[in-house]
Amino acid sequence: MESWKNHKALFAAIATAPLTWLILFFLLPLGIVWLYSFGTNQGLTQIDISGTFANYARALEPLYLGILWKSVLVAGATTIICLVVGFPVALAIVFASDKWKPWLLLGIMLPFWTNLLIRTYALMAVLRTEGYANQTIGWLHDKFGWLMTLVGLPPPGAYEPMHLLYNNFAVIFGLVYVHLPFMVLPLYAALDKLDKSLIEASLDLGAGHLRTLLMIVAPLAAPGIISGIIITFVPALGAYLTPDLLGGPDSQMIANVIERQFKRANDWPFGAALSFILMYATFIAIAFQAMKARQAEARQ
Amino acid sequence: MEDKQPIISIRNVSKRFGQVAAVDNVSLNIMPGEFFVLLGPSGCGKTTLLRMIAGFEIPTEGQILIDGQDMAKVPPNKRPVNMVFQSYAVFPHMSVADNVGYGLKIAGVGKAERESRVAEALELVKLDGFGTRKPNQLSGGQRQRVALARSLVMRPKVLLLDEPLSALDAKLRAQMQFELADLQDHVGITFITVTHDQDEALSMAGRIAVMNKGDIAQLATPSDLYEFPANRFVADFVGSVNLFEGRLTLDEPDRAAVDCPGLGKVYLNHGVTGPHGADVWVAIRPEKIYLHVPGAGKAIRGAAEDAPEGHNFARGQIKGMSYLGDITLYDIRLETGAMLRVSRPNLSRRDQEDFTWDDRVSMHWRADSAVVLLN
Amino acid sequence: MIGLPKRTPIAPLEYTRRLWMRGWVGLVLFFLYAPLITLIAFSFNDSRRNIVWRGFTFKYYEKALNNDSLMEALVNSITIAALATAVSVVLGALAAVMLWRFRFPMKAAAEGAMALPIVVPEICMGVAMLVFFAKIGFPTDLPWPLNLGAITIAHITFCFPFVTMVVRSRLASFNREEEEAAKDLGANEWQAFRDVLLPHMKPGLVAGALLAFTLSLDDFVITFFTSGPNTVTFPVKVYSMVRFSVTPEVNAASAMVIALTVILTTITLKMQSRMGTIAQGH
Numbered sequence: 035m036e037s038w039k040n041h042k043a044l045f046a047a048i049a050t051a052p053l054t055w056l057i058l059f060f061l062l063p064l065g066i067v068w069l070y071s072f073g074t075n076q077g078l079t080q081i082d083i084s085g086t087f088a089n090y091a092r093a094l095e096p097l098y099l100g101i102l103w104k105s106v107l108v109a110g111a112t113t114i115i116c117l118v119v120g121f122p123v124a125l126a127i128v129f130a131s132d133k134w135k136p137w138l139l140l141g142i143m144l145p146f147w148t149n150l151l152i153r154t155y156a157l158m159a160v161l162r163t164e165g166y167a168n169q170t171i172g173w174l175h176d177k178f179g180w181l182m183t184l185v186g187l188p189p190p191g192a193y194e195p196m197h198l199l200y201n202n203f204a205v206i207f208g209l210v211y212v213h214l215p216f217m218v219l220p221l222y223a224a225l226d227k228l229d230k231s232l233i234e235a236s237l238d239l240g241a242g243h244l245r246t247l248l249m250i251v252a253p254l255a256a257p258g259i260i261s262g263i264i265i266t267f268v269p270a271l272g273a274y275l276t277p278d279l280l281g282g283p284d285s286q287m288i289a290n291v292i293e294r295q296f297k298r299a300n301d302w303p304f305g306a307a308l309s310f311i312l313m314y315a316t317f318i319a320i321a322f323q324a325m326k327a328r329q330a331e332a333r334q
Numbered sequence: 335m336e337d338k339q340p341i342i343s344i345r346n347v348s349k350r351f352g353q354v355a356a357v358d359n360v361s362l363n364i365m366p367g368e369f370f371v372l373l374g375p376s377g378c379g380k381t382t383l384l385r386m387i388a389g390f391e392i393p394t395e396g397q398i399l400i401d402g403q404d405m406a407k408v409p410p411n412k413r414p415v416n417m418v419f420q421s422y423a424v425f426p427h428m429s430v431a432d433n434v435g436y437g438l439k440i441a442g443v444g445k446a447e448r449e450s451r452v453a454e455a456l457e458l459v460k461l462d463g464f465g466t467r468k469p470n471q472l473s474g475g476q477r478q479r480v481a482l483a484r485s486l487v488m489r490p491k492v493l494l495l496d497e498p499l500s501a502l503d504a505k506l507r508a509q510m511q512f513e514l515a516d517l518q519d520h521v522g523i524t525f526i527t528v529t530h531d532q533d534e535a536l537s538m539a540g541r542i543a544v545m546n547k548g549d550i551a552q553l554a555t556p557s558d559l560y561e562f563p564a565n566r567f568v569a570d571f572v573g574s575v576n577l578f579e580g581r582l583t584l585d586e587p588d589r590a591a592v593d594c595p596g597l598g599k600v601y602l603n604h605g606v607t608g609p610h611g612a613d614v615w616v617a618i619r620p621e622k623i624y625l626h627v628p629g630a631g632k633a634i635r636g637a638a639e640d641a642p643e644g645h646n647f648a649r650g651q652i653k654g655m656s657y658l659g660d661i662t663l664y665d666i667r668l669e670t671g672a673m674l675r676v677s678r679p680n681l682s683r684r685d686q687e688d689f690t691w692d693d694r695v696s697m698h699w700r701a702d703s704a705v706v707l708l709n
Numbered sequence: 710m711i712g713l714p715k716r717t718p719i720a721p722l723e724y725t726r727r728l729w730m731r732g733w734v735g736l737v738l739f740f741l742y743a744p745l746i747t748l749i750a751f752s753f754n755d756s757r758r759n760i761v762w763r764g765f766t767f768k769y770y771e772k773a774l775n776n777d778s779l780m781e782a783l784v785n786s787i788t789i790a791a792l793a794t795a796v797s798v799v800l801g802a803l804a805a806v807m808l809w810r811f812r813f814p815m816k817a818a819a820e821g822a823m824a825l826p827i828v829v830p831e832i833c834m835g836v837a838m839l840v841f842f843a844k845i846g847f848p849t850d851l852p853w854p855l856n857l858g859a860i861t862i863a864h865i866t867f868c869f870p871f872v873t874m875v876v877r878s879r880l881a882s883f884n885r886e887e888e889e890a891a892k893d894l895g896a897n898e899w900q901a902f903r904d905v906l907l908p909h910m911k912p913g914l915v916a917g918a919l920l921a922f923t924l925s926l927d928d929f930v931i932t933f934f935t936s937g938p939n940t941v942t943f944p945v946k947v948y949s950m951v952r953f954s955v956t957p958e959v960n961a962a963s964a965m966v967i968a969l970t971v972i973l974t975t976i977t978l979k980m981q982s983r984m985g986t987i988a989q990g991h
Contacts, residue, residue, distance in 0.1 A: 038813040044898065045811055052804035059866045060826055063841035070840060119737060126734045129724040145741045147970050149927050151944040152963040155951050156744035166747055230722060234390055235423035237410045237721055239437030239488065253427045272830025274930050279951065289832040296836055309833040320828055392718040410721055
């Protein structure tokens with residue numbers, strides 16, 4: 035690490051392009067949105083930056099507050115399911131043989147590289163009323179329904195397809211489907227770094243596998259677990275496509291409301307205010323993670 | 335060793351990883367209270383053997399008994415042994431006292447007893463007063479003591495130590511060698527240590543098993559291992575040695591002779607019990623060879639009195655020299671062209687000036703100095 | 710399993726060899742792959758409603774390939790991804806070297822700002838781009854490929870910080886003494902960079918490029934806010950098709966994109982493992 039002062043020309047040559055790009059095409063646009071969030075609509079395209087807090091006040095109305103709260107709940111449920119499902123997977127990859135490890139990692143990563151829209155579309159095909167899930171269950175139902183008579187129950191009637199799509203279940207299912215790799219990869223990284231002899235030492239001192247997991251593995255992998263949680267929670271909170279395509283009328287999340295303000299309702303100032311509320315929520319989550327990571331680092 | 339029951343009995347144990355046999359049909363008995371060392375180069379299977387005793391690896395074949403009980407179905411957390419890991423594996427998120435008390439807590443020992451036993455264990459490893467510290471506030475040596483206390487507090491039947499001193503610097507290592515031996519003496523628990531360091535093994539062990547390629551090359555006390563190596567591998571691995579190939583030309587109960595093309599005729603004042611005319615190897619330790627200027631040998635002739643004329647005698651020229659403080663090593667090219675290493679203690683402050691590069695020198699050794707190895 | 714040698718018993722830490730663990734991993738992989746595999750399988754199904762298997766066909770691939778608007782969208786997507794990747798790699802590498810090599814005032818702020826595009830919710834960034842291009846009056850009637858400019862700029866903005874992240878972690882393993890050795894042997898600043906630092910960065914650059922390409926190809930939300938009626942990308946096109954109905958044509962187009970993804974990933978992994986072995990060599 036050297037001071038820029040000793041290499042001014044070199045520093046300028048390296049730093050100008052990325053910094054300019056970042057300021058011009060990222061910070062400036064965000065700044066405009068931020069200003070708009072304090073504005074009022076004047077006609078169709080004219081926005082007057084009046085310094086009002088009305089847009090933020092409106093976001094606190096029960097309707098929008100409810101959607102915001104629901105988004106947090108849906109993202110939270112997604113995160114917890116991902117953690118529960120993903121932790122054993124991460125553990126399995128860490129302790130897999132050298133031959134299997136890269137393949138398992140690839141197996142988790144490949145969907146992550148696959149287009150989000152394609153994955154969501156594939157889920158729609160599975161979950162539709164006449165989709166593969168219902169088809170399979172219906173087939174099993176017709177084939178094995180008579181088994182019910184064996185235990186003295188009347189044979190079931192014709193199969194009623196379940197409504198798996200366009201509801202909150204589908205949204206959470208889809209969010210888990212999309213975000214599972216986000217959870218597994220940081221968990222894997224954290225567990226892989228763990229000195230395996232710590233686990234052995236715990237077993238050696240008489241602890242069982244479950245206690246070792248709770249008393250040794252979990253505390254030491256905490257930074258990885260927290261970053262997995264944040265990496266899953268943040269994009270799930272701001273998810274647009276999944277609730278839009280898989281959700282029903284009552285599955286709107288905050289991002290869908292923002293989109294509506296810009297594309298249909300044409301209320302940019304309100305949309306801008308909602309965007310910044312979502313951003314602040316994201317920053318709080320990340321700040322929390324950074325704080326925890328620093329605590330963990332200080333302890334090591 | 336009386337007729338006590340062995341605390342650990344290893345019976346025909348093999349461990350294969352795929353096609354590779356890390357441990358190959360090893361049988362071994364370790365007695366209660368012993369300080370036992372498994373010594374060998376890396377990859378010889380010593381750590382695998384230790385980990386099988388601890389229960390972290392499962393033998394492909396064979397049986398391990400601890401205190402007469404078959405361990406085949408017993409997981410590591412139920413075995414009456416504890417291990418000190420090479421990396422120490424001190425839990426970084428727990429204080430020293432919590433580390434040491436971890437096993438007791440798992441075992442359900444009450445708080446009051448736990449605290450007193452932890453304090454006792456910390457005192458034993460000279461860490462009293464360190465209980466509230468975190469591992470990142472400790473030095474490497476102190477962490478090792480924590481790992482030691484953490485295992486000792488469990489009062490195991492056997493303490494397993496995996497390369498316990500390898501991460502310490504040379505001075506601390508020498509000190510810990512004595513302390514470990516002392517500690518073992520004090521607590522009376524059987525210690526099994528794995529190491530690749532021969533000094534460590536020789537200084538601490540009661541008995542040493544030298545391992546090579548998954549097999550035990552020799553099992554003996556430290557001095558037997560050094561003075562009476564059973565084969566070339568042990569002679570070469572433990573200490574340094576000059577090895578010469580030769581043929582056994584004379585083999586009687588009280589004397590023997592080996593004809594070495596590289597060294598000349600080597601005379602011994604004891605029998606070898608090898609087949610006559612067999613191809614054998616002669617091993618001579620560098621410190622057992624006397625060095626003197628040609629013609630001045632008479633003054634110290636007494637040392638080689640028992641060697642018949644023309645035997646146990648060689649001439650050469652000094653080709654290499656390294657001064658190590660307490661001793662000086664000389665690499666000498668013999669008249670046959672073979673190289674011989676000789677070490678010479680620097681008994682006075684100017685001894686290292688007696689010889690220098692390209693000096694012509696004579697050497698001789700006693701009739702009981704050389705060891706004849708059949709394989 | 711007759712005739713095979715006895716299975717080695719499971720050692721305590723071989724969690725992956727435990728049956729429930731394997732079952733769990735198998736279920737998760739099934740969960741991840743079953744939808745994709747059925748999607749691909751049914752793209753070959755000779756049935757409009759694509760539920761029951763009615764025989765093998767390539768006709769939906771033909772249809773997809775002959776669907777001009779779909780193909781145009783695909784070409785747009787790949788063009789944007791290629792442009793965005795090229796610029797992102799340069800900007801990302803420069804930013805990585807800057808953060809790795811220099812101390813400068815407000816460095817923490819610069820680092821934070823550089824990480825921001827990675828963490829900001831996509832929808833917020835999409836909105837910002839929409840507002841920005843509307844505000845500066847970015848022309849919407851330019852000829853191809855200039856009309857893709859707005860989308861490309863937006864994509865570069867969210868791609869290059871990822872490249873920075875990847876390259877920077879690669880730079881962390883660079884031994885500064887190698888650069889000093891080059892200078893000691895007479896290399897100037899540029900020669901030392903070209904001959905020593907750049908080869909070390911290469912695996913990071915390749916990984917960053919693939920990441921940027923995939924992210925750009927993948928992006929829907931930000932593109933959705935920056936695209937006009939004449940600048941439709943593949944995800945946006947699929948989105949509008951999916952809104953109407955699920956058709957085997959979309960299956961076929963999706964299957965082709967999945968194939969492209971798998972090929973790209975394989976190439977990158979191959980290249981990385983080859984460069985990895987070279988890097989280990991010295």
